[in-house]
Amino acid sequence: MRFRIEKKERYSESWREDSHQNHAGIRNGHKPSYNRVNWRGWNDIISFYFTRFPKEATVKDLWHHFKKFGDVREVFISKNRNKNGRRYGFARFKGVEDVHSLEKKLDDIVYGGLKMYVNTPKFGRNRIQQINPEMK
Numbered sequence: 001m002r003f004r005i006e007k008k009e010r011y012s013e014s015w016r017e018d019s020h021q022n023h024a025g026i027r028n029g030h031k032p033s034y035n036r037v038n039w040r041g042w043n044d045i046i047s048f049y050f051t052r053f054p055k056e057a058t059v060k061d062l063w064h065h066f067k068k069f070g071d072v073r074e075v076f077i078s079k080n081r082n083k084n085g086r087r088y089g090f091a092r093f094k095g096v097e098d099v100h101s102l103e104k105k106l107d108d109i110v111y112g113g114l115k116m117y118v119n120t121p122k123f124g125r126n127r128i129q130q131i132n133p134e135m136k
Helices: 002-017 059-065 099-107
Strands: 044-052 069-081 087-094 118-119
Touching: 044 099, 059 069, 059 087, 099 118
Parallel strands: none
Antiparallel strands: 044 087, 044 118, 069 087
């Protein structure tokens, strides 16, 4: 326990001493930063919800299947299950001109003997919510 406290103190002291460090992390490979991309503000990113794929499928496998249909930016498979007990995930595409036609093409994918179910998310972050002026 004592060693961890001393290590933490040394880290905080070295953080203050080096003026070349920024919020992204420490230089020379120590304490790497994990910068996550925030897709919420991008207008040209479209998300698609998908389910019905084999349990042994990985993000990399699905990336290669989705890549055939457009510029894939992210594929995410949730650790949780949907209300039917199936795995699900999201694929994000950039620069989609016709969302409806891409949705139809993606919905026709057969992967691992299963026809995937793909659609736009019902509870999307991209949708603007109306604020009731009486509630302000």
